[in-house]
Amino acid sequence: xKNKEEVLSKLPDLASVLTASERRQVLxxxxxxxxxxxxxxxxxxxxxSHLLCLISGKVKIYKDGVGGRAQIVRVLNAVEYxxxxxxxxxxDYVTSAAAFEPxxxxxxxxxxxxxxxxxxxxxxxxxxxxxxxxLGKSDARTVGLTQKxxxxxxxESILFLKDSYGTEDDGETLSIKPSREDMANLSNMxxxxxxxxxxxxxxxxxxxxxGRKIRILDEPALQKISRIG
Amino acid sequence: xKNKEEVLSKLPDLASVLTASERRQVLxxxxxxxxxxxxxxxxxxxxxSHLLCLISGKVKIYKDGVGGRAQIVRVLNAVEYxxxxxxxxxxDYVTSAAAFEPxxxxxxxxxxxxxxxxxxxxxxxxxxxxxxxxLGKSDARTVGLTQKxxxxxxxESILFLKDSYGTEDDGETLSIKPSREDMANLSNMxxxxxxxxxxxxxxxxxxxxxGRKIRILDEPALQKISRIG
DNA sequence: GTACCTTTGTGCTGTAAAACATAAAGGAAG
DNA sequence: CTTCCTTTATGTTTTACAGCACAAAGGTAC
Numbered sequence: 001x002k003n004k005e006e007v008l009s010k011l012p013d014l015a016s017v018l019t020a021s022e023r024r025q026v027l028x029x030x031x032x033x034x035x036x037x038x039x040x041x042x043x044x045x046x047x048x049s050h051l052l053c054l055i056s057g058k059v060k061i062y063k064d065g066v067g068g069r070a071q072i073v074r075v076l077n078a079v080e081y082x083x084x085x086x087x088x089x090x091x092d093y094v095t096s097a098a099a100f101e102p103x104x105x106x107x108x109x110x111x112x113x114x115x116x117x118x119x120x121x122x123x124x125x126x127x128x129x130x131x132x133x134x135l136g137k138s139d140a141r142t143v144g145l146t147q148k149x150x151x152x153x154x155x156e157s158i159l160f161l162k163d164s165y166g167t168e169d170d171g172e173t174l175s176i177k178p179s180r181e182d183m184a185n186l187s188n189m190x191x192x193x194x195x196x197x198x199x200x201x202x203x204x205x206x207x208x209x210x211g212r213k214i215r216i217l218d219e220p221a222l223q224k225i226s227r228i229g
Numbered sequence: 230x231k232n233k234e235e236v237l238s239k240l241p242d243l244a245s246v247l248t249a250s251e252r253r254q255v256l257x258x259x260x261x262x263x264x265x266x267x268x269x270x271x272x273x274x275x276x277x278s279h280l281l282c283l284i285s286g287k288v289k290i291y292k293d294g295v296g297g298r299a300q301i302v303r304v305l306n307a308v309e310y311x312x313x314x315x316x317x318x319x320x321d322y323v324t325s326a327a328a329f330e331p332x333x334x335x336x337x338x339x340x341x342x343x344x345x346x347x348x349x350x351x352x353x354x355x356x357x358x359x360x361x362x363x364l365g366k367s368d369a370r371t372v373g374l375t376q377k378x379x380x381x382x383x384x385e386s387i388l389f390l391k392d393s394y395g396t397e398d399d400g401e402t403l404s405i406k407p408s409r410e411d412m413a414n415l416s417n418m419x420x421x422x423x424x425x426x427x428x429x430x431x432x433x434x435x436x437x438x439x440g441r442k443i444r445i446l447d448e449p450a451l452q453k454i455s456r457i458g
Numbered sequence: 459g460t461a462c463c464t465t466t467g468t469g470c471t472g473t474a475a476a477a478c479a480t481a482a483a484g485g486a487a488g
Numbered sequence: 489c490t491t492c493c494t495t496t497a498t499g500t501t502t503t504a505c506a507g508c509a510c511a512a513a514g515g516t517a518c
Binding site for chain 1: 360
């Protein structure tokens with residue numbers, strides 16, 4: 001995985017919209033880094049310097065709020081680009097990123113990417129599409145997190161994780177194993193309430209729990225709980 | 230204001246990055262529409278068909294949540310583009326837009342804009358910059374609205390309105406006169422609590438109220454309330 | 459003017475969720 | 489193995505806020 005040509009071949013869309021010479025440019029300056037579980041990737045206030053691409057692993061993007069409580073605003077699955085929003089907005093990072101699981105990340109200087117975007121309209125469109133999709137999700141999340149009650153928010157988070165990371169072969173067990181605190185930070189609630197409400201869901205046979213494994217038993221019911229709030 | 234050349238001259242950045250022939254294309258298909266106070270501009274579920282540009286007036290972008298409670302996710306001031314996110318993401322609208330005040334809006338078919346974006350990288354960059362900025366604000370808003378207490382959220386909204394729409398000549402009176410319900414929909418609270426908390430702020434001499442006019446008397450104090458939540 | 463409807467204002471009540479308090483279980487380090 | 493620290497679990501208390509109910513004020517239509 002440290003082979004850069006191999007990594008570049010995994011970069012979807014990006015490689016495909018570049019010319020051969022642009023691809024060579026990217027390759028020559030690209031760095032590949034690995035991150036351990038829970039290791040920080042960047043932090044709020046940092047100056048963005050690279051376009052990042054999650055080659056393998058799982059990453060959470062979060063914001064620290066009042067009283068040190070974190071809110072996870074996005075989760076990333078391989079293969080996905082991130083870290084470019086702040087640079088494109090001309091801002092410092094307003095969020096932090098950390099590895100949910102051991103992760104491999106390709107880093108390309110953002111200045112090079114900006115140059116390429118100014119010259120290659122297809123590459124520009126690639127980022128427009130991603131930003132537009134993320135903005136729609138963020139707005140939807142704002143409303144879901146603010147207006148729904150605890151059960152609705154937790155149900156939403158469970159379905160969100162299934163949607164983002166998929167399941168094991170059984171089609172029911174989430175392939176991510178989040179801590180209770182992660183669940184709380186996803187769902188805008190205290191850890192106590194995440195634990196309590198997960199237990200309640202298990203008692204109601206909506207899910208089953210085995211340590212950090214979450215198995216969805218009754219998805220339609222969860223969807224209903226999420227929908228009505 | 231119905232003069233289209235005059236309107237196009239007001240479209241910042243957009244006109245400046247276009248070639249003369251592109252400008253002619255835009256002009257030939259552009260429509261200018263007016264909206265009355267509180268008139269809907271588009272609704273959740275509609276298929277996006279035009280890039281919109283607020284020429285004059287004020288607009289709110291909102292989402293209807295559980296129990297018919299609306300959350301205002303963005304407010305627009307002249308001159309600002311909107312309505313393109315859904316089209317660029319390949320989705321139907323997930324928000325609704327309505328005029329806060331009587332407004333004039335220029336409409337350009339989004340298919341034309343997409344064509345231009347694919348050919349003109351500078352135009353692409355223009356939208357990237359806007360989307361990236363909006364996404365950062367949306368994420369910040371999510372955390373502010375979910376984690377802060379009522380007083381913090383209301384203080385944040387008052388400062389948000391000052392930031393977005395500015396003040397009268399006195400530098401203190403907000404130039405937008407929102408209903409109490411608008412304040413509630415901005416701040417994620419019930420109308421009763423918006424009324425109550427605004428009154429409390431007035432009693433504490435943080436603001437003064439005269440009907441729908443809001444005058445900021447102690448901005449540092451409001452900032453502190455907003456910050457600590 | 460009068461009638462009617464919407465918006466604003468205020469008090470009261472119920473409750474969802476935070477805060478706090480412990481304790482048990484699970485992991486990591488020695 | 490034992491020790492220590494983190495995570496999970498559950499019960500109790502407190503409180504912030506939603507949900508009424510109702511009254512006053514302000515607009516609009518006639």
